[in-house]
Amino acid sequence: MSERGTARRPGRTVGAAPAACELCRGDGGRVLWREQALRVVLVDDRDYPGFLRVVWNAHVREMSDLDAGGRERLMVAVFAAEAALRQALAPDKINLASLGNLTPHLHWHVIPRYTGDAHFPQPIWGPRQRDPDAAALAQRMARLAVLGPAIEQHLRGAPVPLAGQSR
Ligand SMILES: [Zn+2]
Numbered sequence: 001m002s003e004r005g006t007a008r009r010p011g012r013t014v015g016a017a018p019a020a021c022e023l024c025r026g027d028g029g030r031v032l033w034r035e036q037a038l039r040v041v042l043v044d045d046r047d048y049p050g051f052l053r054v055v056w057n058a059h060v061r062e063m064s065d066l067d068a069g070g071r072e073r074l075m076v077a078v079f080a081a082e083a084a085l086r087q088a089l090a091p092d093k094i095n096l097a098s099l100g101n102l103t104p105h106l107h108w109h110v111i112p113r114y115t116g117d118a119h120f121p122q123p124i125w126g127p128r129q130r131d132p133d134a135a136a137l138a139q140r141m142a143r144l145a146v147l148g149p150a151i152e153q154h155l156r157g158a159p160v161p162l163a164g165q166s167r
Contacts, residue, residue, distance in 0.1 A: 021105050040055075
């Protein structure tokens with residue numbers, strides 16, 4: 001009820017104040033790509049080498065808070081992250097997820113999955129199924145250096161839509 005009449009627009013803070021927001025305070029991982037609107041970061045998770053997040057830079061809560069151009073650019077970056085992971089790590093599956101229940105700051109998880117990983121076939125937030133093979137993890141770790149250049153290649157080639165542009 002108290003939210004009634006408060007129009008949402010890009011950049012508007014809704015819910016958690018940015019001061020308390022993990023993705024406003026920090027990058028959320030090692031930055032592989034940064035542009036004005038968004039960044040792609042490598043998450044430090046030893047069970048999931050190559051776990052990427054695409055983070056909208058401004059504290060925005062939902063996809064529908066972005067204009068058409070912003071939404072398009074965000075998804076272009078998600079697909080660039082996905083394509084880079086497929087090139088670099090050849091995972092059995094890619095998981096895309098946008099949850100943000102704990103950190104309601106718009107971001108997408110792009111996660112390389114393997115049948116032998118710690119949670120497969122569950123989501124990575126589900127019950128742990130096994131300890132992944134250490135040699136397989138080490139092999140994936142050794143490939144991470146190619147992720148940044150691969151993401152850059154995909155994003156440099158993609159046109160940046162004009163803000164407010166609708167198809
Ligand atoms: Zn934030």
